[in-house]
Amino acid sequence: MIDLTAADRSIIERMLSNRLEIAAGTVFVRGGQPLNQAHVVVQGWAYRFRMFQDGRRQISRLFLPGDFIGFNSALLSLPDQSAAALTDMIVSRFDARVFAEQLRKSPRLWLALLWSYTRDRSIMEERVASIGRRTSYERLAHIIVELYFRLELVGEAEGDEFVLPATQEHLADLLGLTNIHVSRMFRRLRQDGLVAVDGRSITILSREKLMKAADFDPQYLIHGQNISFGQ
Amino acid sequence: MIDLTAADRSIIERMLSNRLEIAAGTVFVRGGQPLNQAHVVVQGWAYRFRMFQDGRRQISRLFLPGDFIGFNSALLSLPDQSAAALTDMIVSRFDARVFAEQLRKSPRLWLALLWSYTRDRSIMEERVASIGRRTSYERLAHIIVELYFRLELVGEAEGDEFVLPATQEHLADLLGLTNIHVSRMFRRLRQDGLVAVDGRSITILSREKLMKAADFDPQYLIHGQNISFGQ
DNA sequence: CGTACTATTGACGCAGATCAAGTTCCGTGG
DNA sequence: CCACGGAACTTGATCTGCGTCAATAGTACG
Secondary structure, eight states: OOOOOHHHHHHHHHHTOSEEEEOTTOEEEOTTSOOOEEEEEEESOEEEEEEOTTSOEEEEEEEOTTOEESHHHHHHSOOSSEEEESSOEEEEEEEHHHHHHHHHHOHHHHHHHHHHHHHHHHHHHHHHHHHHHSOHHHHHHHHHHHHHHHHHHTTOEETTEEEOOOOHHHHHHHHTSOHHHHHHHHHHHHHTTSEEEETTEEEESOHHHHHHHHTOOTHHHHSSOOOOOOO | OOOOOHHHHHHHHHHHOSEEEEOTTOEEEOTTSOOOEEEEEEESOEEEEEEOTTSOEEEEEEEOTTOEESHHHHHHSOOSSEEEESSOEEEEEEEHHHHHHHHHHOHHHHHHHHHHHHHHHHHHHHHHHHHHHSOHHHHHHHHHHHHHHHHHHTTOEETTEEEOOOOHHHHHHHHTSOHHHHHHHHHHHHHTTSEEEETTEEEESOHHHHHHHHTOOTHHHHSSOOOOOOO
């Protein structure tokens, strides 16, 4: 984690002061429609997605607590994809231009933003690698480990257990599979003793085996240091 | 395009002054190894990729003239993926920290950098959508249109024709396919009268049909405005 | 010319999609 | 408290897009 000055913290606190509740399922950023406000996730999950003419859907990113949503597209242009709440959420909505100006004045905050970008990009590069070259079994193993690491970092995993609010259809649209096949691969992961599922709760039974099955290299999430906004 | 001041231009010129030639095939950024220098492509193509234990390869991004390579990972951490020259290249190599400091002093340059990020991210989101939900035929149609638009923006397309230095294996590793299947889909695109191929040169015979086949929405490349570094 | 890389074509196999029935688990209202 | 309706999940049967394997040809370069 990067050290922030008192002034930095007060900027962040001001940015986060405008809280907003969003109900699960709500599309709160629409592709193609100007929006000069951006969000930070305080509580709950969201996702960015693209719809095709014929109804196919691809989720390109998941947003967990602490993540920025649409800061630079709010600042610069029209967003080209939509964002929706996966669960009931609490977000902080802020004016992107005002925040950008404040950022420029604080070297550390600016660095923090670049970190956040670097991490987002690494996650997306790894997602491309997953969808492009991993089998469905490996893909599911990989996303479970990734979500576990990301949630742990923001204090939302206990031991080897975490809450996965995404439906199998969400996961399918994120991983480039069908919901049916995700179900089958969950069964295999259970049968192989890698994970246990109880309702929305996932327990990783063998982190080592799961990471090996996914060819998971945690480096893309770590980057030596980390920054998280929120709470 | 964004207007830059004379001071901005001189910063860029200084940044671009250190030219370097890189031979095709050279891996010039290695994942996991610290590198505090970043690059701008002046001439030629490059790609970022990830290798798996068993030899599978996924290319996550292509870099064309004018594109930044690894600025923020150079600034902040270890790169987690490698980058290689696809063709013989000329790049400008610069110190990421020095440039970052200069960036902070120039609001317009800073905005330009954010633009570049937004665009990169949009391209990656669209890549995820491609690999996850488009058929192989649609994927190939899509990348051809994307490359055409990107090259045209930097003056490297003439009419409906452009040079595609990537082998079918590069395309396969970018699109999550095999080289053999890329070859088959090229044949179909030719048979359907959408493109003509002559050596390394691609001619788009019907831009409309090609875009329709790919469900191509140019918005993700445009963002109202654009910025390009280099030449 | 021979070696190595790239592209092409065909035959065949399989991972994951599609189609079709259930089943479980809720929240809601009678 | 039970009945109902709708998500979400599960399982099986079948199909197909793309991968794999194999052979050949074109091209570029030493």
